[in-house]
Amino acid sequence: MKQDKAEILEQLELIFQDTFTEINHTFSIDMARDDIEEWDSLSHIRLLTAIEAGFGVQFDLDEITNMNNVATIVDLLSEKLQ
Amino acid sequence: MHDLPWLLKPTDNFNERCSMLASHKEPVREILALANCALTINQSNRLYRAIQKLSAEIRAVLYGTLTPFKLGIVSNATMDLITPPLVTAAMRNGVNLEVIIADFGQVAQEALDPASKLNQSKLDAVLLALDYRAYSFFAKDSAPFEGKSSHKAFSYLQQIRESFTNNGGMICITQTLACPPYELSGNFDAQLDGMLRRSITEFNLTLANDVRNSADVMLDVSTMANMVGTCQWFDERQWYTSRVPMANTFIPFYAEYLTKLITALRGKSKKCLVLDLDNTLWGGVIGDDGLEGIHIGQGHPIGESFLAIQHWVKTLKELGVIIAVCSKNEKNTALEVFQKHSGMLLQEEDFAVFIANWEDKASNIRRIAEILNIGLDAIVFVDDNPAEREIIRTMLPEISVPELPKDPSQFLGILCAARYFEKIDFTADDAQRNAQYASNFRRQEIQKTAPSLEDYLISLEMHIRFAPFDEMGRKRVVQLINKTNQFNLTTYRYTEAEVLQFEESDQNITFQIHLQDKFGDNGMISVVICRINGDCLEIDTWLMSCRVIKRRVEEAVCDELVALARSKGMHKLRGFYRPTEKNKLVKEHYPQLGFEFAYSNDSGEVWELSIEQYQKRNPPIKVEKSSVIV
Numbered sequence: 001m002k003q004d005k006a007e008i009l010e011q012l013e014l015i016f017q018d019t020f021t022e023i024n025h026t027f028s029i030d031m032a033r034d035d036i037e038e039w040d041s042l043s044h045i046r047l048l049t050a051i052e053a054g055f056g057v058q059f060d061l062d063e064i065t066n067m068n069n070v071a072t073i074v075d076l077l078s079e080k081l082q
Numbered sequence: 083m084h085d086l087p088w089l090l091k092p093t094d095n096f097n098e099r100c101s102m103l104a105s106h107k108e109p110v111r112e113i114l115a116l117a118n119c120a121l122t123i124n125q126s127n128r129l130y131r132a133i134q135k136l137s138a139e140i141r142a143v144l145y146g147t148l149t150p151f152k153l154g155i156v157s158n159a160t161m162d163l164i165t166p167p168l169v170t171a172a173m174r175n176g177v178n179l180e181v182i183i184a185d186f187g188q189v190a191q192e193a194l195d196p197a198s199k200l201n202q203s204k205l206d207a208v209l210l211a212l213d214y215r216a217y218s219f220f221a222k223d224s225a226p227f228e229g230k231s232s233h234k235a236f237s238y239l240q241q242i243r244e245s246f247t248n249n250g251g252m253i254c255i256t257q258t259l260a261c262p263p264y265e266l267s268g269n270f271d272a273q274l275d276g277m278l279r280r281s282i283t284e285f286n287l288t289l290a291n292d293v294r295n296s297a298d299v300m301l302d303v304s305t306m307a308n309m310v311g312t313c314q315w316f317d318e319r320q321w322y323t324s325r326v327p328m329a330n331t332f333i334p335f336y337a338e339y340l341t342k343l344i345t346a347l348r349g350k351s352k353k354c355l356v357l358d359l360d361n362t363l364w365g366g367v368i369g370d371d372g373l374e375g376i377h378i379g380q381g382h383p384i385g386e387s388f389l390a391i392q393h394w395v396k397t398l399k400e401l402g403v404i405i406a407v408c409s410k411n412e413k414n415t416a417l418e419v420f421q422k423h424s425g426m427l428l429q430e431e432d433f434a435v436f437i438a439n440w441e442d443k444a445s446n447i448r449r450i451a452e453i454l455n456i457g458l459d460a461i462v463f464v465d466d467n468p469a470e471r472e473i474i475r476t477m478l479p480e481i482s483v484p485e486l487p488k489d490p491s492q493f494l495g496i497l498c499a500a501r502y503f504e505k506i507d508f509t510a511d512d513a514q515r516n517a518q519y520a521s522n523f524r525r526q527e528i529q530k531t532a533p534s535l536e537d538y539l540i541s542l543e544m545h546i547r548f549a550p551f552d553e554m555g556r557k558r559v560v561q562l563i564n565k566t567n568q569f570n571l572t573t574y575r576y577t578e579a580e581v582l583q584f585e586e587s588d589q590n591i592t593f594q595i596h597l598q599d600k601f602g603d604n605g606m607i608s609v610v611i612c613r614i615n616g617d618c619l620e621i622d623t624w625l626m627s628c629r630v631i632k633r634r635v636e637e638a639v640c641d642e643l644v645a646l647a648r649s650k651g652m653h654k655l656r657g658f659y660r661p662t663e664k665n666k667l668v669k670e671h672y673p674q675l676g677f678e679f680a681y682s683n684d685s686g687e688v689w690e691l692s693i694e695q696y697q698k699r700n701p702p703i704k705v706e707k708s709s710v711i712v
Contacts, residue, residue, distance in 0.1 A: 018097070018124050021131045041324050042163050046123055048320075049330050061319050 008055075008077050012070065015054050019047045032069035055081065084310045084335040088484040088500035089120035089174075096125055100132040109136065110144045114479075117173040123163065123333050130166035148178035149348050154200040154208040154252070156184045156192050156242075158216035159327035167337035174338075175345045176459060186325070189216065193245035201250035206577065207347065208246050209255045209301070209340065210239070213327050214262065219281050231276050232284035239289070243298060253577050254298045255343065258286040260307030260328070262316050297560075297578030299506050301343055306336060309499075339501065346504040348575065349565025352482060353456055355398060355503075356447055358465040359409040359416055359438070363395075363428065364388050365490065368419055369411060379425020387490040392427040394494055399432055402512030403503050404454060406435040408446045408463070413438040443470055444477035455628045457567065457664070462502045466490075507557050539633060540702045543600040546638050548708040551585040551592040558606045559594055562625060566609075567664040569626040569636075571657065571671060572686075576623075589614050590622075591646065593710055595639060597630055597703075604630060608639060612646075618654040618690075619647045624671075631667070634701035640675045644696045646711050653693050660686035675699075 003011075013027045020038045033039045039047070044064075051073065052058055057080045059067070067073045093099070099116060106112045116129050133141065151172070155161050165181050172179035182203050184192045189212065192198045200208055217235035243254045261282045265271045271279040286304050293300040307315040310332060317329035328336070345351055360367045365377035365384035377385035378392075399405050409416055416438040420430045430436065435453050437446045443465075451458050458480040465471050471483045484500050486493055505512075551559055560578045567573070576584075584590045595608035607630045611623040621643070626636060647655055657672045672689035673679070676696060680688040 018128075021128050042160065042326075045163065045320050045324050045326055045330050046127070050124060053331075059319075061322060064319055064323055 003078070003081050005074055005078050008074050008081070009070075011054060012051070012073065012077070015047070015050045016070075019043065019050050027070075029071050029074060030069075051077070057081070083495070083499040084332050086120035086335065086338055087487075088496050089118065090485055092116065092119035092121060092125060097128060100128045103132050104136055104140075109140050110147060111479075113144055114147075114173060117170045121167070121170060121334060123167055123330055126167040126170040126334060126337075129170050144173075145178045148173060148176055149350060150178045150180070151344055151348060152180045152182070152204065152206045153255075153344065154182045154184065154192075154203060154205040154250075155211055156189045156200065156208065157211035157327070158187060158189060159211065159213060159321075160186060160325040161211055161327075163326060163330055164333055164337055167334045168340065171334070171337040171341040172344065175341045176350050177341065177344055177348060179341070179344065189242060193242045193249070196249040198249075200252075201246070203250075205250060205252040207253045207255050207299075207344070208250065210242060210246075210257060211327070212239070212257060212259075213303070214259045214278070214282060215327075217259075217285075219278055232281040232288065235281070235285055236288050240292075247297075247579065251579060253347075253579060255340070256289060256293060256298055256300050258289055258300065258302050258304040260304050260312060260315055263312045297582075299343055299347065301340055303336070306332070306339060310335070342501045342504040343506070346506045347564065349561060349563075350459075351504045352403070352462045352502040353460040354404040354406060354434075354450070354454060354462070355395065356406045356408050356450060356461055356463045357395065358463075358467070358470065359407060359411060359419075361466040361490070362464055363392060364419065364423075364426075368415055373418065373423055376419070376423070378419075378423060384490060385425055387493065389425065389427060390494045391490075391497070394497065395428060396432065398503060401503065401505065401508070404434045404456075405432055406450050406454070407433050407437060408443055408450060409438045410440055410443070411438040442473070444474055447474065447478060447481065455568075455631070464497065466493075507561060535632075536702070541600075542633070542702075544633065544635075544703040545598045545706040546635065546703050547596040547598070547706045548642055548710050549594050549596075550710050551581060551594055555594045555606055556581060556585070559609055562606065562609050562627065563623065566625040566627065567662070568628050568667045569631060570662075570665050571624045571668055572622065572660045573662050573665060574623055584611050591619070591710065593639070593642070595635075597633075597635060598706070608635060610639060610643070612643070614650075614652075615656075617652045618656050619643065619650075619652050620656045621658065624657070634699070634703065636671065637675065637699035637701040638703045638705065641699055641701075642705070642708060642710070644691075644693055644698070647693050649711050655691040655693065656680070657689045657691070658686055659689065 009029060016023060016027055020036055020043065022038060023036060048059065048064060055077055057077065059076065063076055067076060096116070099112065103109050103112060113129070113133060121129065133144070161183055165183070168181060169179050182200065182205070184200055189210070192200045195201065217238060219231050219235055239256065243256065246252060246254055259282045261279055265279065266277065267274065271277040272283065274280060289300060307328070315328050315332060320326040320329060357363055363378070365388055366375055368376055378388050379385045380389065395405055417430060420426055420428065435450050437450060439446070447461065447463060448458070451461060458478055462482045462484070463474055464484060464486070465474070466486055471485070474481055475483050482502060484497060486496060549555070556578065560576070560581050563581065564575050584592050591612040591614065593610040594606050595610070597604045597607045608626040609623060610621065613620040613622050643655060655677070657677055659669065659672060661669070675691070677689035677691040680690045682688065
């Protein structure tokens with residue numbers, strides 16, 4: 001399924017809202033791990049699973065350790081969904 | 083099964099409902115409704131946080147409706163993700179769970195040090211959440227393929243268990259090991275000593291055999307992993323990045339099954355299965371399709387699906403679950419199936435209660451609960467019809483009503499996976515339960531014709547037997563202590579370890595009480611724990627099974643208590659009544675036995691009886707034997 005980055009971002013926002021109970025900043029492509037207090041190593045795993053299930057993709061170990069901001073996640077997803 | 087298909091899916095506005103909890107008119111009801119759904123890990127996390135933000139008052143009301151349990155967790159992995167799914171799963175199962183997780187990797191330290199966090203926390207149980215990576219199956223100092231490497235692993239676990247028991251006094255919830263899907267020599271892995279697959283198989287069997295004969299219990303993680311498939315269960319990415327022991331998708335499933343075990347430890351497993359008939363025990367509608375038209379039995383795919391369900395019901399009955407029918411049908415038409423259809427496995431006498439009429443099912447199920455003298459929360463109701471399920475869920479929210487798909491071949495898998503009837507023990511009483519209920523009905527028949535209650539009681543030819551707690555009866559004692567709600571003066575719950583302490587202490591006198599009558603042996607029906615306090619015998623625990631209520635058994639027990647106190651030269655009995663939601667039945671217990679009100683405090687009332695003035699009650703029950711007074 002081909003999706004452009006805007007669509008990916010839109011769907012990603014829902015997943016973020018589902019995973020984190022409090023997102024103080026407005027969700028945007030510029031958001032990073034430091035902006036969400038709840039985004040620690042364990043909720044990272046919850047986020048990972050939610051994204052994998054939501055988009056039907058799988059990330060490898062290297063990608064998991066690097067996906068620390070929304071922009072990277074969008075790039076990775078856009079690549080996988082080509 | 084890992085997405086808990088027997089539960090309703092949460093509504094689309096789940097997140098919203100969580101955030102609106104504080105302003106909800108009935109927040110506790112709403113929390114329980116939300117917790118009752120099949121929640122993902124993110125959803126349980128959201129609900130958990132929303133509850134924590136509520137006022138202390140609301141939370142106190144919520145916790146008041148639940149049974150408390152304090153659980154410690156040690157692990158070789160990260161278990162922090164589990165708290166929200168575990169706490170919400172516990173609520174769904176009627177338990178207020180307090181979770182205390184030891185610091186990462188502190189298994190031995192927590193167990194061996196009497197001053198450790200867990201040993202000091204007065205836990206009800208500690209979960210030893212150890213997976214295969216926690217054990218030295220590949221110890222450096224032992225040559226590979228020589229001897230059983232499972233011995234070493236098992237003795238490590240034994241050491242941890244014994245240390246917690248001795249240092250912290252709690253029971254241990256042990257885990258079987260899921261076997262990772264890596265092999266070295268394929269099929270031969272199961273045959274060669276020292277291979278991981280063979281070692282894990284040995285370990286799991288050794289553990290199961292050992293736990294069966296101990297106070298500890300076992301969470302069969304190996305079976306859970308097999309249910310979802312070990313290739314799915316293990317996610318190495320999550321292990322390497324965060325030490326999460328299995329794919330976190332399965333954490334709600336793990337939490338639900340762990341909770342079922344805790345529920346069973348608290349004696350809150352379901353007791354009774356109430357079944358619809360048409361399209362639940364056979365395919366088709368007997369009133370429309372007739373005997374020839376319904377499908378049940380071998381030789382037809384639909385008939386075999388329902389036969390499998392009947393097998394399950396029959397086995398549950400043998401395990402001590404009470405079976406009943408609640409169906410919208412003409413009673414005779416429904417009974418005809420049991421009498422005449424050759425494909426039926428279940429027979430009319432398999433059911434403790436059989437209700438088939440045109441009244442609403444909620445009233446009928448209430449009636450079944452009354453007849454059997456059990457709480458609504460002890461009932462599971464199975465019906466293929468979504469509308470009937472919905473009505474029961476609305477009218478009787480305490481009852482568990484599993485979701486079922488349209489396809490009857492899927493029923494059995496879902497009903498089994500829901501684990502309503504989790505057992506931690508199998509006593510002689512369990513094996514006899516249905517026979518006991520059946521004879522109860524015969525007793526009730528006599529009651530109809532007997533001229534007076536007194537005559538009826540005499541006609542029962544009851545024999546009572548008193549004995550101190552002993553090894554043979556211990557498991558049943560623990561079972562009664564933890565599940566008796568109605569005839570229970572103080573409702574103190576004790577673990578097997580604590581019961582053993584009472585048994586061995588010379589400051590305590592314990593009674594297990596058995597009752598027999600002309601219809602058969604009722605088994606152990608009452609438990610009393612006394613404490614010696616100077617010249618006064620204090621009754622810490624006095625409980626009785628509801629099966630024998632209104633038979634003056636408590637009077638026979640009181641006679642025995644007074645006789646015991648006399649034989650020890652004591653002058654007073656002191657009884658306590660701690661009121662709960664469920665024990666109103668015994669509010670007048672002590673005054674009825676001639677006790678005088680002494681005073682009341684925060685936890686309840688204190689009643690006293692002067693031995694000198696006691697009038698022996700002499701109910702029509704023959705004391706067969708007392709080995710307590712020596």
